[in-house]
Amino acid sequence: MTAIASQPNMQADPAGRGLAVRCRAITKNYGAGQSVVRALRGIDLDVYLGELLMLVGPSGCGKTTLISVIAGVLDRDGGECTVFGKDFSAMNSRERTRFRGQTIGFVFQSFNLIPTLTIAENVSVPLLLNGVHRRAALAKAKEMLDTVGLGARVNDTPNRLSGGQQQRVAIARALVHDPKLIVCDEPTSALDHETGHKIVELLKGVAMGGNRSLVVVTHDNRIFDFADRIAHMDDGQVDKIVGSAKELYGPNMNASHAGEKA
Numbered sequence: 001m002t003a004i005a006s007q008p009n010m011q012a013d014p015a016g017r018g019l020a021v022r023c024r025a026i027t028k029n030y031g032a033g034q035s036v037v038r039a040l041r042g043i044d045l046d047v048y049l050g051e052l053l054m055l056v057g058p059s060g061c062g063k064t065t066l067i068s069v070i071a072g073v074l075d076r077d078g079g080e081c082t083v084f085g086k087d088f089s090a091m092n093s094r095e096r097t098r099f100r101g102q103t104i105g106f107v108f109q110s111f112n113l114i115p116t117l118t119i120a121e122n123v124s125v126p127l128l129l130n131g132v133h134r135r136a137a138l139a140k141a142k143e144m145l146d147t148v149g150l151g152a153r154v155n156d157t158p159n160r161l162s163g164g165q166q167q168r169v170a171i172a173r174a175l176v177h178d179p180k181l182i183v184c185d186e187p188t189s190a191l192d193h194e195t196g197h198k199i200v201e202l203l204k205g206v207a208m209g210g211n212r213s214l215v216v217v218t219h220d221n222r223i224f225d226f227a228d229r230i231a232h233m234d235d236g237q238v239d240k241i242v243g244s245a246k247e248l249y250g251p252n253m254n255a256s257h258a259g260e261k262a
Ligand SMILES: Nc1ncnc2c1ncn2[C@@H]1O[C@H](COP(=O)(O)OP(=O)(O)O)[C@@H](O)[C@H]1O
Pocket: 030, 031, 037, 038, 039, 057, 058, 059, 060, 061, 062, 063, 064, 065, 066, 262
């Protein structure tokens, strides 16, 4: 038995896929002294190439903190974390920005769209940061907006769009530069059933290309079936990794019934 296989959360990948993300013993605190919050208390997690891993667990258990550390948006306090073999903490800020910009697409829970730009301009930002010329970037952004069903709204600013539409813009922006790792925080929270389904189908299609990986934080039981694996967090730790939501929540698969509202 290898050292990895001997740890409960570290199953060897049966399909022999490579690793996109490797987390070992990650810790992260907020604040200090009496008021310290131990948000991550020793996270062990692997994300394989070509998989859609969902991350679930009760509000406050550390999901957003974990994906922020993985995406290099937030510094960890301890432990190891590599993304395609690279460690953000070993990079200077310029290297970090470049690596993140080329490799990662991030869908923030609060969307983080730039209010003064049109949605086509918003979606083109990752391409511009990667040196694509403005005209080509806008053309590609419009294509991506078409894919998420917003082709008719490309010249609108975000405040003219509904929450669900803004969420789809955020998803288009996360995918437009064809990143190898896509990290999404509650990407269907503002979407109706049908739209949510379409968006996760789109995300799943991206993962199924084989050399891309997705980590999707969710408590949306309507989309659990799209997961290749589901990692369950509690109190700053990954306590279970399962192949389907039924293993976590029983046949009803309802995270909300299990007290896990976001
Ligand atoms: N910026 C912050 N400052 C202080 N505490 C925070 C901050 N962000 C998150 N926390 C705390 O860290 C814990 C984990 O939060 P979070 O990662 O947002 O959980 P989740 O996404 O699972 O709801 C919670 O107790 C939360 O209150």
